[in-house]
Amino acid sequence: MDIRQIKSEEITAAVKKLFLSCNYFIGEDIMCALENARRQEQSEVGKSVLAQIIENDKIAAAEEIPLCQDTGMAILFVEYGDRVVVEGKSFEDAVNEGVRQAYSDGYLRKSVVSDPVFDRTNTKDNTPAVIHTRIVSGNTIRITAGGKGFGSENMSAIKMVTPSYGVEGVKQFILDTVRNAGPNPCPPIVVGVGIGGTFERAAQLAKKATFRPIDTCHPDERYASLEKELLEKINKMGFGPAGLGGSTTAIGVNIETAPTHIAGMPVAVNICCHAARHASTEI
Amino acid sequence: MTKKITLPITDSDIRNLKAGDSVLLSGSIITGRDAAHKRLFELIQQGKELPVKLKGEIIYYVGPAPAKPGYAVGPAGPTSSYRMDKYAPALLDLGLKGMIGKGARNKAVIDSIVKNGCVYFAAIGGAAALIAKSIKSEELLCYEDLGTEAVRRYTVEDFPCIVAIDCQGNNVYETEPKKYCRE
Ligand code: SF4
Numbered sequence: 001m002d003i004r005q006i007k008s009e010e011i012t013a014a015v016k017k018l019f020l021s022c023n024y025f026i027g028e029d030i031m032c033a034l035e036n037a038r039r040q041e042q043s044e045v046g047k048s049v050l051a052q053i054i055e056n057d058k059i060a061a062a063e064e065i066p067l068c069q070d071t072g073m074a075i076l077f078v079e080y081g082d083r084v085v086v087e088g089k090s091f092e093d094a095v096n097e098g099v100r101q102a103y104s105d106g107y108l109r110k111s112v113v114s115d116p117v118f119d120r121t122n123t124k125d126n127t128p129a130v131i132h133t134r135i136v137s138g139n140t141i142r143i144t145a146g147g148k149g150f151g152s153e154n155m156s157a158i159k160m161v162t163p164s165y166g167v168e169g170v171k172q173f174i175l176d177t178v179r180n181a182g183p184n185p186c187p188p189i190v191v192g193v194g195i196g197g198t199f200e201r202a203a204q205l206a207k208k209a210t211f212r213p214i215d216t217c218h219p220d221e222r223y224a225s226l227e228k229e230l231l232e233k234i235n236k237m238g239f240g241p242a243g244l245g246g247s248t249t250a251i252g253v254n255i256e257t258a259p260t261h262i263a264g265m266p267v268a269v270n271i272c273c274h275a276a277r278h279a280s281t282e283i
Numbered sequence: 284m285t286k287k288i289t290l291p292i293t294d295s296d297i298r299n300l301k302a303g304d305s306v307l308l309s310g311s312i313i314t315g316r317d318a319a320h321k322r323l324f325e326l327i328q329q330g331k332e333l334p335v336k337l338k339g340e341i342i343y344y345v346g347p348a349p350a351k352p353g354y355a356v357g358p359a360g361p362t363s364s365y366r367m368d369k370y371a372p373a374l375l376d377l378g379l380k381g382m383i384g385k386g387a388r389n390k391a392v393i394d395s396i397v398k399n400g401c402v403y404f405a406a407i408g409g410a411a412a413l414i415a416k417s418i419k420s421e422e423l424l425c426y427e428d429l430g431t432e433a434v435r436r437y438t439v440e441d442f443p444c445i446v447a448i449d450c451q452g453n454n455v456y457e458t459e460p461k462k463y464c465r466e
Contacts, residue, residue: 043463045303045445049407052443056413060358069348069358069411069431107357109348109431120318122430151363151385151408183456184363184386186408238464242407243386244445245459275409 001083004139006283008088008097011141014281015098018145019074020106022277023066026057029213030190030276033251037188037241046246050188053241053274068275071108072147074099074129077208081138092131100125111150132204144211146278152185158203158268170195170267171230177269178234178250183243186273190214190252191234194268196260205256206270211278214252227253252276287441291339292380297402300446302453306404307441312341312383313424316362318432320370327373334425335434338378341404344385346431348411356418356437360411361385364403368392375399383444387456397452405447405455417442 031054038050060067076095086094103110103126112127113120157177161169174193181189192212194205217224230253240246251274260266288296290310300306313335315323326333344364348357364371364384371382372395380401385408388396396403406414417439424434448454 043459045459046463052407052410052413056407056410059416060412063351063412065351065354065412066348066358067412068409069346069360070362071348107349107351109346109357111346111431124430154363182387183460184365186385233466236465238460238462238466240460240463242405243460244405244447244455245461245463247463247465273409 001139003083003085004081005085005087006141008086008091008094010283011086011091011094012098012101014143014283015076015095015145016102018143018279018281019099019102019108019147022146022279023071023106023108024064025061026067027213027276027278029215030251030274031057033214034188034274037248037251041241041246041248043240043244043246045244046241046248049241049244050248066108068149069109070111070149070151071103072149072277073112074126075146075148075207076129076131077144077211078131078133079136079142080133081140082135083139084141095129095131096127099127099129108147141283142280143283144278144280146211149273149275152189152271152273155181155185155271156206156269158199158266160199161265161267162263163265165265167226170265171226173267174230174269175233178271179237181271183239185271186275187239187243188241188248188251188274190254190272190274190276191230191250192270192272193253193255194270195255195257195265197258197266198261199266201258202266202268203270205258206268209254209256210270210272210276212254212256214254214276218255218257220257223255223257227255290341292341292402294400297380297400297450300402300449302446302449302455302458304446306444306446308341308444309440309442310438312343312437312439312442314343314345314435314437316344316346316432317366318429319426319434320367322426324370324373327377337374339380341381341383342374342379343383343437347415348431354415355420356415358411359415359418361406361408364388371395375401388448393448393452393454396448397450400450402446402450403448404444406444414443
């Protein structure tokens with residue numbers, strides 16, 4: 001396979017487009033789940049909340065405005081083909097330029113501060129993005145990007161569960177995390193779970209899980225049925241749409257897994273709100 | 284039943300509001316979230332004068348997205364209220380009458396709501412584009428350097444929210460989920 005040259009402007013343009021489209025247009029999987037939930041919701045208030053969320057998402061799409069004011073921190077999962085050479089800016093600079101343009105030209109909120117503890121000065125262009133890159137074989141760049149709001153991000157948690165706790169320990173930690181989050185992360189939520197790997201790998205998998213369409217399931221049947229079981233259990237908690245009571249607390253549980261150490265079973269739970277925004281492209 | 288309230292809110296309006304009521308607010312509210320609360324709280328602790336009057340006001344916890352040309356405001360849904368819990372009682376003690384946000388509050392805030400005869404409204408998190416339709420104009424009050432977190436005055440018409448905690452301390456986040464809990 002020949003080396004392929006890609007101009008950095010092309011990457012910038014693609015990234016800009018991803019962030020505009022994910023902030024304006026909710027995914028079909030989410031819209032479909034919200035419509036179903038509205039039909040099945042037991043609470044009248046819950047039904048009305050779901051109807052308003054659906055209407056909100058339709059307004060945003062029709063008018064091309066952000067569906068939520070928290071347009072999030074920019075996150076990208078990149079599969080970078082090893083036969084690609086970027087011409088012009090570095091890959092990272094090209095990505096950040098795309099984020100900058102999307103958030104400035106697209107009327108998205110700039111929510112990033114440069115220093116986490118002391119200055120907390122806004123960077124004014126929503127950069128830097130959080131970029132997870134995997135080098136793969138090939139001559140294309142695949143990107144899945146999303147904006148993550150912090151109302152739900154703040155409700156996420158990680159635990160180094162140990163093997164003796166087994167699947168019950170995993171379930172309990174996931175359910176406890178959702179219960180602690182309660183009404184705060186804008187339910188109905190999407191629960192991203194990362195199991196295995198190391199401390200940081202589990203967290204990364206959990207985020208990746210929130211970017212997976214909710215009408216898909218884990219390829220291993222055992223995890224797929226765990227996803228289903230957890231979704232049912234979460235919807236029995238009663239928090240409901242907007243946390244105002246009801247039978248729809250979550251619209252999806254996605255699990256991603258990875259090999260881990262003989263002594264460990266890390267579990268990360270990344271909670272995402274109903275504004276579960278992500279989009280993909282290939283360059 | 285939906286109750287319509289014209290602002291400024293009166294004590295008798297507040298007494299008539301029950302947790303769970305759907306409400307449409309019309310009139311003027313102020314905005315403020317994390318960074319503005321931190322500054323106001325520090326001024327209160329130092330006994331200094333505040334750059335904005337709180338008495339009789341309702342504060343909306345919001346950091347809007349920028350307005351597209353032709354729009355009065357950008358998408359503007361509520362942010363999580365618990366982050367303001369540390370500061371809220373001090374503001375309520377100064378005469379703030381109501382708060383609009385999303386999610387649960389701690390006991391200190393609920394006690395202060397009851398003590399001061401206030402109300403906490405919930406707006407629907409993530410319904411920012413829809414909520415912005417009820418905000419007709421905005422005016423900067425202070426802390427412009429905070430960007431989206433600056434304190435502004437919004438003129439609203441039929442701003443939709445729900446009474447989450449009423450002046451007696453009844454709390455929908457406590458009572459309603461229990462009704463649907465099947466665990
Ligand atoms: S948690 Fe999600 S829906 Fe709620 S305000 Fe934040 S970004 Fe918006």
